[in-house]
Amino acid sequence: MNWTDERVEKLKKLWSEGLSASQIAAQLGGVSRNAVIGKVHRLALPGRAKAGGTPTATRAKRPAAAPRPANFAPRVVTRTVARPAGATVVKEEVAFEYDDAPLARIDTNVVLPMSRRLELTELTERTCKWPNGDPLTDDFHFCGNESPDNSPYCLYHQRLAYQPSAERRRMR
DNA sequence: CCCTGATTCGC
DNA sequence: GCGAATCAGG
Numbered sequence: 001m002n003w004t005d006e007r008v009e010k011l012k013k014l015w016s017e018g019l020s021a022s023q024i025a026a027q028l029g030g031v032s033r034n035a036v037i038g039k040v041h042r043l044a045l046p047g048r049a050k051a052g053g054t055p056t057a058t059r060a061k062r063p064a065a066a067p068r069p070a071n072f073a074p075r076v077v078t079r080t081v082a083r084p085a086g087a088t089v090v091k092e093e094v095a096f097e098y099d100d101a102p103l104a105r106i107d108t109n110v111v112l113p114m115s116r117r118l119e120l121t122e123l124t125e126r127t128c129k130w131p132n133g134d135p136l137t138d139d140f141h142f143c144g145n146e147s148p149d150n151s152p153y154c155l156y157h158q159r160l161a162y163q164p165s166a167e168r169r170r171m172r
Numbered sequence: 173c174c175c176t177g178a179t180t181c182g183c
Numbered sequence: 184g185c186g187a188a189t190c191a192g193g
Contacts, residue, residue, distance in 0.1 A: 020176065035186050037177060042184065048177060
């Protein structure tokens with residue numbers, strides 16, 4: 001593959017948007033991440049602050065304890081959020097703490113896993129290949145979350161993919 | 173082991 | 184100029 005003006009422009013754009021070299025390589029196609037890095041240097045584009053992995057992953061700071069309404073139901077709600085940091089999805093626990101024990105938990109909190117929204121070319125041996133969206137539109141992507149061993153799907157999508165029907169379950 | 177960018181150097 | 188190999192690191 002050869003660095004056409006078009007491809008160079010795309011490289012500049014994606015690099016400035018903070019995508020990692022491997023991600024850019026996947027989107028350009030036909031080049032390795034090394035090629036991308038090499039080109040970035042040759043173009044004298046600004047490197048990433050510091051070296052190595054996620055540039056000083058800035059931890060989201062927990063918001064100061066919110067003032068509690070006097071009659072607010074005491075409970076703890078924890079959710080795991082995922083955000084892209086380079087090609088890695090950083091999962092962090094964000095806890096919203098209110099007073100005491102969750103005596104009566106309200107199970108309204110169904111968690112759908114956020115996907116890494118990978119392109120086809122970005123899938124690897126251990127990324128979930130569950131497709132999301134309409135393949136005919138550009139919002140189409142693959143889940144991309146970690147899949148165990150050689151499974152094509154992450155734990156969540158395994159259940160969807162392999163969920164036996166009620167009928168089948170009755171069989172023997 | 174997964175990943176990141178940086179550098180070197182033969183091509 | 185290019186990028187694989189290598190290095191250094193999270």
